[in-house]
Amino acid sequence: MKFKVLVSEDSDSKIAVIKSELLKLGAEEDGIIVAKSGVDTRRALKEHSGSLNLMLLDLALPNRTGDLPVPETGMELLKQILDDGEYVAPDNIVGTTADFEILSAFESGFNKYTTQILLISPGEQEWKFSLSKLVKRIERAIAQPKDHKVDVCFVTALRYPELESIKELPIAWSPEQSLGNGVLFQEGTMVVGDKTLAFICAHSTQMGTVAASFMTAALIDRFCPRLLIMTGICGGLPGTRLGDLIISNRSWDWQSGKWLHSGLFEAAPDHKEATPELVGLAQTMEKFVYDFWISQVSRPSEPSSLRVGPMLSGSAVVEDKSKHATFLHQHRKAIAVDMECYGVYFAAQMCASPRPKVLCIKAVSDLADRNKKDKFQKYCSDISAVAALEVVKMYYR
Numbered sequence: 266m267k268f269k270v271l272v273s274e275d276s277d278s279k280i281a282v283i284k285s286e287l288l289k290l291g292a293e294e295d296g297i298i299v300a301k302s303g304v305d306t307r308r309a310l311k312e313h314s315g316s317l318n319l320m321l322l323d324l325a326l327p328n329r330t331g332d333l334p335v336p337e338t339g340m341e342l343l344k345q346i347l348d349d350g351e352y353v354a355p356d357n358i359v360g361t362t363a364d365f366e367i368l369s370a371f372e373s374g375f376n377k378y379t380t381q382i383l384l385i386s387p388g389e390q391e392w393k394f395s396l397s398k399l400v401k402r403i404e405r406a407i408a409q410p411k412d413h414k415v416d417v418c419f420v421t422a423l424r425y426p427e428l429e430s431i432k433e434l435p436i437a438w439s440p441e442q443s444l445g446n447g448v449l450f451q452e453g454t455m456v457v458g459d460k461t462l463a464f465i466c467a468h469s470t471q472m473g474t475v476a477a478s479f480m481t482a483a484l485i486d487r488f489c490p491r492l493l494i495m496t497g498i499c500g501g502l503p504g505t506r507l508g509d510l511i512i513s514n515r516s517w518d519w520q521s522g523k524w525l526h527s528g529l530f531e532a533a534p535d536h537k538e539a540t541p542e543l544v545g546l547a548q549t550m551e552k553f554v555y556d557f558w559i560s561q562v563s564r565p566s567e568p569s570s571l572r573v574g575p576m577l578s579g580s581a582v583v584e585d586k587s588k589h590a591t592f593l594h595q596h597r598k599a600i601a602v603d604m605e606c607y608g609v610y611f612a613a614q615m616c617a618s619p620r621p622k623v624l625c626i627k628a629v630s631d632l633a634d635r636n637k638k639d640k641f642q643k644y645c646s647d648i649s650a651v652a653a654l655e656v657v658k659m660y661y662r
Contacts, residue, residue, distance in 0.1 A: 267293055267296055267407075268291075268292060268296060268318040268319065268400070268403050268404065268407060269296045269297075269298070269313065269316055269317050269318050269319075270287055270292060270296060270297050270298065270317070270318065270319045270320070270321065271298045271300060271306070271309050271310070271313065271317050271319070271320045271321070271355060272284070272287075272297060272298065272299050272300070272321045273300045273301075273305075273306045273309075273320065273321065273322045273323055273326055273339075273342070274299070274300075274301065274321070274323045274326070274361065275301045275302065275323065275326060275327055275334055276323075276363070279323075279361075279363060279385060280299055282385065283321060283361070283385065284297055284299075286393055286396060287396075287400075290396065290397055290400045291400065291404070292400075298313060298317075301327075301330060302326065302327045302328060302329050302330050302332070302338075303326055303327065303328040303329070303338040303339075303341070303342055304328065304329050304330075305330075306322075306326070306342055307342070307345075307352070310346070310352040310353070310355075311352065314352065314353045315353045315618070317355035317356065318355065318356045318357065318403045318406075318407070319355060319356065319357045319358075319359070319399065319400075319403060320355040320357070320358045320359070321359055321361050321383070322339055322342065322343070322358060322359070322360055322361065323339060323360075323361050323362065324336050324339050324360050324361065324362040324364070324367050324368065324371055324375060324382070325338075325339065325362065325364065325367050326338045326339050326342075336367060336370070336371045336374075339360070339375070340371075340374055340375070343358070343375070346358070351535070353614075353615065354615060356403065356406070356617060357399060357402075357403065359381055359382070359383060359399065360375045360381070360382035360383070361382065361383045361385050361392075362382065362383075362384060362385070363384070363385050363386040365384075365386075368382065368384060381395065383395055383396065411489050411617070411618070411619060412489065412619065413489045413490060413491040413619055413621075414463075414487075414488045414489045414490075415452075415463040415464065415465050415488045415489070415490045415491070416462040416463050416464065416490070416491050416492065416657075416661070417462060417463075417464045417465070417490060417491070417492045417493075417494065417657050418464070418465040418466070418467070418484055418485075418488060418490035418492070418493045418494070418621070419431045419464065419465070419466040419467075419494055419495075419496060419650075419653060420466070420467055420468070420469070420477070420480065420481060420484065420493065420494070420495045420496075420609065421466075421467075421468045421469070421495065421496055421497045421646075422468065422469050422472050422477065422495075422497055422603075422604065422605045423468060423469075423472070423497060423498075424468045426642050426643045426646040426647075427468065427496060427497035427498065427646045427649075427650075428466065428467075428468040429646070430496070430643070430646035430647045430649070430650035430651075431466045431496060431650045431653075432451070432466065433647075433650070434455075434650055434651070434654050435455065436453040436454070436455045436464050436654075437453055437454050437455065438451045438452070438453040438464075438466070439451055439452045439453065444483055444484075444487060446483055447470045448467055448470065448480050448483050448484070449467060449468070450465055450466065450467040450484065451465070451466050451467070452464065452465060453465075453466065457657065457658050457661045457662070458661060458662050460661055462657070462661060465484065465488050465490060467480060467484060468480075469605065472604045472605070473580050473604050473605070473608070474518060474578050474579070474580060474604060474605060474607050474608035474611075475580070475608065476605075476608070477495075477604075477605035477606075477608035477609050477612075478608035478609070478611050478612045479608075479612075481493065481608065481609045481612035481613060482612040482616060485612065485613065485616045485620075485621060486616070489619055489621070490621045491621060491622065492543070492621060492622050492623075492624075492657060492660060493609070493613055493621040493622070493623045493624075494543075494623070494624050494625070494626060494653045494656065494657070495605065495606060495609045495624075495625040495626070495627070496625075496626050496627065496646070496649040496650045496652075496653045497603075497605075497627050497628075497645075497646055497649055498603075498627055498628060498629075498630035498631075498642050498645045498646060498649075499511055499576060499601045499602065499603040499606075499627040499628070499629060499630070500601060500602045500603065500629065500630075500631050500632065501600070501601055501629035501631070501632050502592060502593070502599055502600055502601060502602065502632075503593070504572075504600065505572060505600055505601065505629050505632070506565065506567055506569075506570065506629065507565040507567075507629055507630070507631070507632070507641055508558065508564065508565035508567070508568075508569040508628060508629060508641060508644060508645065508648070509569055509570045509571075509572050509628065509629045510550075510554050510569055510570070510571050510572065510626065510627075510628050510648055510649065510652055511572055511573075511574075511576060511600060511601045511626070511627050511628065511629060512539075512544060512547045512548060512571065512572070512573040512574075512624070512625075512626055513539060513574075513575065513576035513601070513606050513624070513625040513626075513627070514538065514539050514541075514544045514573055514574060514575065515536050515537065515538045515539065515575045515576075515610075516536070516537055516539075516575065516576050516577065516578050516606040516607040516610050516625065517534040517535055517536045517537065517575075517577060517578070517595075517607055518534070518535065518577075518578055518579060518580075518607050519532070519534070519577040519578070519579050519591070519592060519595055519602070520579045520580060521533055521534060521535060522534075530591075532594075532595050534595055534596075536575075537607060537610035537611050537613075537614050538610065538614075539610065539623055539624045539625065540622035540623050540624060542622060542660075543622055543623070543624040543656060543660070544573065544624065546656050546659045546660060547571075547573070547624065547626060547652070547656050548571065548573045549659075550571055550652060550655060550656075551570075551571045553652065553655055554569050554570065554571045554648070554652070555568055555569070557569065557648050557651060557652075558648075561644060561647075563641075563643070563644060564641075564644055565641055565644070569628070569648065572600050572601075574598050574599065574600035574601075575596050575598055575599045575600065576599070576600065576601040576602065576603060576606050576625060576627070577592055577595065577596075577599055577601075577602045577603075577607075578602070578603055578604055578605060578606045578607035578608065579602065579604060580604065601627065601629065603625075603627060605625075606625040606627070609623065609625060610623060610625070624653075624656065626649045626652050626653050626656070627645070627649050628644070628645030628646070628648050628649045629645065630642045630644075630645040
């Protein structure tokens with residue numbers, strides 16, 4: 266059974282030993298990718314993005330060909346993969362070393378990111394046994410791949426009014442259940458065309474990108490939804506009005522970066538994208554947005570508009586208008602700010618296959634300034650929920 270392995274190792278003798286063992290275990294020659302430096306490893310992670318079943322990473326690796334091998338290179342790679350999300354993580358990452366001293370000095374650091382470290386040295390046989398067990402698990406996973414268990418998963422940050430608006434959709438919802446980790450969810454069904462679709466809805470345990478990412482990852486792992494759509498409220502940036510429907514085509518953490526010695530903040534945004542297919546469907550809803558505004562008794566004074574563009578996320582509520590310049594400096598086309606969108610997109614992009622198609626649809630309930638009121642939160646939650654269902658209908662028709 267074919268599987269793909271990235272061997273990040275600079276020692277030719279160690280590469281030969283590892284390749285020999287992998288071939289004995291059923292790997293094919295063209296399924297073993299060798300990278301002899303940090304630079305080569307990054308290149309391989311990009312080239313084989315999303316298709317690597319296993320990564321064997323030497324604890325001490327040179328950053329470039331000709332450099333001395335150092336543990337810092339491996340640690341930086343792990344952080345870029347698992348903390349920063351710069352690369353799609355291989356399904357399994359295992360450390361390797363032939364040096365007892367390096368193992369003793371850096372084992373604890375590597376174990377924060379990897380499940381195990383193989384000691385590959387002359388006379389050692391235990392690593393071969395561990396590798397064989399790992400390969401068997403990989404083969405079982407390939408032979409029995411996960412499939413989508415539900416058609417649509419709706420997520421929100423707030424129980425009220427955001428989740429309540431989802432529960433008011435014409436979907437037959439079951440009583441609330443628990444995932445066992447603090448996340449509560451409900452199952453539902455609805456006929457769309459000639460299909461009976463299976464739905465899940467849930468809200469985050471608290472506001473913020475971390476909680477949203479945790480909830481999203483837990484739901485994806487349990488239900489493998491085909492579509493994942495976040496709805497709710499957000500803050501509008503210059504050019505938007507109260508009640509506008511925001512289709513977020515990308516998002517990032519606007520607070521990610523580095524504070525310089527000078528006191529200035531140097532942003533380092535990591536953009537995560539919505540699924541283009543869902544963005545394309547959503548941006549056809551101009552008439553729907555206007556018709557919804559007309560039909561409501563409690564509504565903003567000016568008609569709601571459909572707006573497509575970047576939505577920034579951060580861990581704090583924004584009510585300082587001076588922050589708008591910071592947002593627009595990071596992306597001049599930014600149209601909204603919230604606390605969850607990036608976390609949802611991050612979790613959806615970094616999960617194992619099958620990945621859901623993902624979209625965040627929110628409506629502007631305030632203009633990200635000090636004049637925050639709850640007057641239109643229900644209206645905004647309702648229009649985003651109904652719009653999300655319209656996207657679902659268009660997708661499945």
